[in-house]
Amino acid sequence: MNKNYIEVVPAILAKTKEEFEKKLIAVPSANIIQIDIMDGRFVDNKTVSFDQISSLLPLQKEIEYHLMVQDPYLWIEAIPPRKKNIFQIHVEAVSPQEIDEIIDLVEKKSAKLCFALNPDTPIEILNKLPDINHVLLMTVHPGKSGQQYIKEVENKISKLRKLKPDCIIEIDGGANESTSLSAIAAGANRIAMASAIFNSPNPDKQYIKFKNLFNQR
Template structure:
């Protein structure tokens, strides 16, 4: 499955970009929400997400790279998010925040940075619909894929299989056509790609190429 990262799209012509995403039937649309605190960058908030919702019926895969995400869950739910993913270190009460997302009937995700331990999954994996494995350090697009993350993908896949769960593995950061198969073979279910899709005015061709993999 593929989840194009909107952060790399042409924001001066989003209707055109969404038209292509709709016609090519991508699985999800990845929304990177950054607050300038947890990560050193700022993107956009629930108001923008809400304004985009009418452009598509494709599920919004919302990645919150923000401090205190529990304060904004309801806003992103109302804006139209279908999956809401948070980072464990951004909330004081992880279980409570994951349960809050679930209470709205939304899919729940947990993101792990390249240097994060898998220990946090021991007591939370059963609550998750998705584990987002960051293959770059979060905060900026266009970074290079960190190869050691492939081992982490395999380890998470093993945990999911051992517990007989349906939790999906999503991989985000530096995913390109030349390394996507390796990422999929390691156990990824969903590939997030930004600059590899929205580049050189070849969005449609790039989506097709990813789907062929």
């Protein structure tokens, strides 16, 4: 992967199947989407489940499943094998033994794995985990969209970029034009965007605008 290319990922947080479908069809140009899955336990909020949206999923797109759940193994187990799936699990929600089991399961699912870290979780925790080439750094506290970007996370972005020059470093939360450019300057190369895209009158046009803007460097 070219770490200098900035990937923009429309992030869909939906509480109903209808809301999910509306957002999905609003960004036809996106080759990758993120689906927020919340169980009401790891975070207070609750979203649609995989069963509710499985018939709507676009087979041609890469899909990030951002699993803000207490038992990610069970959720991953319920999703059919697919090479274009990326499972993002929170290190705060699992034990080291569970991580090993999840890695084996993700391999069986022909998918990829990403470690997600909350704003207060130090990146040093990654030293104790298997080497994974995709890290999601939360720039808000997980659970709902529309929160204010936590700029201090950029210190973690810079530190992680020095430690892992070829890693996918994704940010999620409070991403708009200015905060995204600031995160990119710190070393991020993948930006999950929810409100900044879907609150626009034309989400697809907004997605294309961000994608072009972030790669004009």
